[in-house]
Amino acid sequence: MDDDKLKSSQQIAHDMLRDYLHARRLRVTPERCAILDAIFDIEGHFTIETVSNRLEEQRFHVSMATLYSSLDMFVDVGIVNRYYFGSTVRYERCIGTEPHFHRICKECGQVQDFRNDRWLHTMEQTTLRGFKPDYYQFYIYGTCSKCLRRKNKKTVKK
Amino acid sequence: MDDDKLKSSQQIAHDMLRDYLHARRLRVTPERCAILDAIFDIEGHFTIETVSNRLEEQRFHVSMATLYSSLDMFVDVGIVNRYYFGSTVRYERCIGTEPHFHRICKECGQVQDFRNDRWLHTMEQTTLRGFKPDYYQFYIYGTCSKCLRRKNKKTVKK
DNA sequence: GTCAGTGCAAACTTTTTGCAACTAC
DNA sequence: GTAGTTGCAAAAAGTTTGCACTGAC
Numbered sequence: 492m493d494d495d496k497l498k499s500s501q502q503i504a505h506d507m508l509r510d511y512l513h514a515r516r517l518r519v520t521p522e523r524c525a526i527l528d529a530i531f532d533i534e535g536h537f538t539i540e541t542v543s544n545r546l547e548e549q550r551f552h553v554s555m556a557t558l559y560s561s562l563d564m565f566v567d568v569g570i571v572n573r574y575y576f577g578s579t580v581r582y583e584r585c586i587g588t589e590p591h592f593h594r595i596c597k598e599c600g601q602v603q604d605f606r607n608d609r610w611l612h613t614m615e616q617t618t619l620r621g622f623k624p625d626y627y628q629f630y631i632y633g634t635c636s637k638c639l640r641r642k643n644k645k646t647v648k649k
Numbered sequence: 650m651d652d653d654k655l656k657s658s659q660q661i662a663h664d665m666l667r668d669y670l671h672a673r674r675l676r677v678t679p680e681r682c683a684i685l686d687a688i689f690d691i692e693g694h695f696t697i698e699t700v701s702n703r704l705e706e707q708r709f710h711v712s713m714a715t716l717y718s719s720l721d722m723f724v725d726v727g728i729v730n731r732y733y734f735g736s737t738v739r740y741e742r743c744i745g746t747e748p749h750f751h752r753i754c755k756e757c758g759q760v761q762d763f764r765n766d767r768w769l770h771t772m773e774q775t776t777l778r779g780f781k782p783d784y785y786q787f788y789i790y791g792t793c794s795k796c797l798r799r800k801n802k803k804t805v806k807k
Numbered sequence: 808g809t810c811a812g813t814g815c816a817a818a819c820t821t822t823t824t825g826c827a828a829c830t831a832c
Numbered sequence: 833g834t835a836g837t838t839g840c841a842a843a844a845a846g847t848t849t850g851c852a853c854t855g856a857c
Contacts, residue, residue: 575733624791633782
């Protein structure tokens with residue numbers, strides 16, 4: 492994504508947050524704004540720790556309690572998605588990003604995004620009785636090409 | 650599933666485990682067998698705690714360390730799947746069960762299984778370059794019918 | 808001025824690790 | 833007998849909570 496697009500989606504996210512807060516008589520605090528900006532500084536998936544580190548680099552200290560509550564809120568606002576593809580929770584910005592899926596290497600833990608139009612199409616056509624869907628998550632677990640090569644080099648033990 | 654089918658898939662799982670262990674010169678211990686049997690006593694998803702409780706009921710004490718290492722192994726053998734649809738890790742037997750997906754209610758946390766042939770078909774036709782897939786996981790997050798009704802009764806706050 | 812928001816530290820939950828004793832082979 | 837396995841307890845990792853102080857409105 493180019494810089495202009497990133498900037499405008501960042502603006503959209505700030506507007507969404509502001510509207511959300513106003514509607515609930517909650518407050519626009521420097522911490523919430525800084526966390527939101529930090530998120531737009533990060534490419535791809537991140538954990539709470541990633542955000543914390545990024546903010547510390549900028550000499551803007553925010554407590555873990557605030558980080559957790561803010562990320563919860565951002566999920567509710569619809570600015571980030573929360574993922575669970577490992578023991579630690581991960582997040583990803585969903586404003587200004589294309590819909591995509593994830594493939595996870597069981598060997599090295601690496602997560603790659605991938606797009607697949609057939610999947611998107613199938614998703615759109617899915618209807619569910621007695622359930623109001625908000626969002627979909629699709630994961631493929633397996634072995635990435637790097638780990639495959641590494642394993643093939645070794646004598647086949649398994 | 651009827652009892653005969655359950656029993657035969659339990660036998661298959663025991664055979665898989667035994668072969669896995671023998672191939673690696675690892676040992677068939679009473680703990681591993683008991684854990685495996687406990688898993689076949691459980692219907693649907695479970696956590697490590699569920700397994701522990703089930704074993705305690707049967708007066709068969711197994712330490713958490715052993716439970717964690719055994720479940721890791723069973724995932725590797727291909728007897729159970731590991732799921733992450735919330736902050737705690739869940740498992741599900743995958744021997745003697747039909748392939749299916751999960752929908753998760755964001756309100757009450759309930760997880761429902763569902764089958765969808767269109768999805769299965771799409772999965773089977775998916776090919777991936779540079780990645781060897783082992784298994785797929787597909788989640789739909791949203792609101793279940795019970796929680797929808799409950800929310801509609803209240804004055805709409807959000 | 809009020810009450811939501813924050814930082815801090817303690818508590819809690821889940822999972823991992825180190826080590827001595829045990830046991831499957 | 834040997835080396836893999838177990839239980840226990842301590843430690844680690846991730847997340848939540850309580851409370852006094854602060855600051856957005």
